Amino acid sequence: MDWIDTLLIPIIKALIVIIGLLVAFAYMTLLERKLSGRFAQRLGPNRAGPFGLLQPISDAFKAIFKEEVIPSEVSKWIYVVCPGVAVAAAIIGFAVVPLGEPITLFGRTITLSMGDINLGLLFPIAVAGFGLYGIILGGWSSNNNFSMLGALRSSAQVLAYELPMGLALVSLAVVVGSLRMGDVVAAQAKVPLILLQPVGFLIYFISGMAEINRSPFDLPETENELVAGFATEYGGIKFAIYFMAEYINMIVMSFLVATLFLGGWHGPFDQFSPLIQIAWIVVKTLAVLFTFVWIRATLPRVRYDKWMKFGWKTMIPLALANLVVTAIVVVLLA
Amino acid sequence: MSIVRMVKGLIQILRAMGVTLKHLFTRPVTEQYPEEAVAVYPRFRARHDLRCDENGLERCVACGLCAAVCPSGAIFVEAGENDPDAPVSAGERYAKRYEINMTRCIFCGYCQDVCPTGAVELGHEFALADYGRDELLYSKERLLTPASPHVTVKQD
Numbered sequence: 001m002d003w004i005d006t007l008l009i010p011i012i013k014a015l016i017v018i019i020g021l022l023v024a025f026a027y028m029t030l031l032e033r034k035l036s037g038r039f040a041q042r043l044g045p046n047r048a049g050p051f052g053l054l055q056p057i058s059d060a061f062k063a064i065f066k067e068e069v070i071p072s073e074v075s076k077w078i079y080v081v082c083p084g085v086a087v088a089a090a091i092i093g094f095a096v097v098p099l100g101e102p103i104t105l106f107g108r109t110i111t112l113s114m115g116d117i118n119l120g121l122l123f124p125i126a127v128a129g130f131g132l133y134g135i136i137l138g139g140w141s142s143n144n145n146f147s148m149l150g151a152l153r154s155s156a157q158v159l160a161y162e163l164p165m166g167l168a169l170v171s172l173a174v175v176v177g178s179l180r181m182g183d184v185v186a187a188q189a190k191v192p193l194i195l196l197q198p199v200g201f202l203i204y205f206i207s208g209m210a211e212i213n214r215s216p217f218d219l220p221e222t223e224n225e226l227v228a229g230f231a232t233e234y235g236g237i238k239f240a241i242y243f244m245a246e247y248i249n250m251i252v253m254s255f256l257v258a259t260l261f262l263g264g265w266h267g268p269f270d271q272f273s274p275l276i277q278i279a280w281i282v283v284k285t286l287a288v289l290f291t292f293v294w295i296r297a298t299l300p301r302v303r304y305d306k307w308m309k310f311g312w313k314t315m316i317p318l319a320l321a322n323l324v325v326t327a328i329v330v331v332l333l334a
Numbered sequence: 335m336s337i338v339r340m341v342k343g344l345i346q347i348l349r350a351m352g353v354t355l356k357h358l359f360t361r362p363v364t365e366q367y368p369e370e371a372v373a374v375y376p377r378f379r380a381r382h383d384l385r386c387d388e389n390g391l392e393r394c395v396a397c398g399l400c401a402a403v404c405p406s407g408a409i410f411v412e413a414g415e416n417d418p419d420a421p422v423s424a425g426e427r428y429a430k431r432y433e434i435n436m437t438r439c440i441f442c443g444y445c446q447d448v449c450p451t452g453a454v455e456l457g458h459e460f461a462l463a464d465y466g467r468d469e470l471l472y473s474k475e476r477l478l479t480p481a482s483p484h485v486t487v488k489q490d
Binding site for chain 1: 340344347350351353354355357358360361362363364366
């Protein structure tokens, strides 16, 4: 293990991941606007370049040139740093996603994930908790009642839905026999885990939507409820960065769903080249992202107390039941 | 929440998603305005036109009915005697000054309804944005010139 293995390759991988995620975020905003428009029988943005492809650039341009007002009574350092914390947590969550089998370049074996750690399945949950700080502290430091309320709502929601998410992942670990992401993907070589764990998939998907504050669970940040929720006092670039954190969370969550339940990078013809493996996981991620936008275009927002009740009184018992049934079946079949 | 209710709820959500998916494959109803012409009905009321008759004389005889009926008082008419050798209009008088204040006009069409000679008509030119209030006080010459609106008239 020389300096190239320990330093250069991780740095290059990190740069590729960060730049890739940022570009993916930019075009995810465009994809969402165009898809939401098409679901509503209208065109999405199509003025800023052919098919609106330059729209994210024009949005970034606008955000940069907006006047940045920092209210006078905020806790300055926390206020400024919080969007960065949220985005950092979102990007870090991508670290355990495997994009393919290890490849050999210039005589060195390079794994196609940032780190295939032993506790890969626990990592996204831990990082989600860490990202929550970005929201809570952002809402608190804004020195504004509505921001604080939005932040508290968001934290209660994330907390409530982390439990079913964790239980769904535990059921997954029971079926696979390991917490490592690489093992989970390897176990799906024949059949994707969605067929073995349909209820687990549903629980994970719904909890994932609640975790990333995504419609229909986006009360913490709705425009017509709490102004902009925890991001009320943020403008310009800082707001764009919160926005970026949410979308990158969405992209990472889609990658995780694709990896854990839809078979990861497996697919026909995947033994020929790592590029085909990467293409497969990207295709599955796009399908999940499409489903997120589809659900947002279809369902109205859920009332806060109803979805809290749903999370605590329905999802957790369901996840526990799923875990018990899975464990019994696995033991019986062993 | 019972299992039955959950399954029923899930099925309803999936049906709703089916409806949205169906809309995904329909043609969007957006009209791309600057490139495509807007389809308007034949009696669509937009910018006024002062018309002339077959002999080339102006129809407006400066009776002042349009100015009297206008709810906003946007029209100003000043009459002048027709020179018998070089008549401007077909009657005794002609409109020496005829101004419509477009910042006050509400496009109701009463002036068009009340005009006895059919001089004032509301045409289809609706792209009337301009850069100053002075430019928006339309004089007679401007109203006499026909406009070429970017519209297609619906045939119904």
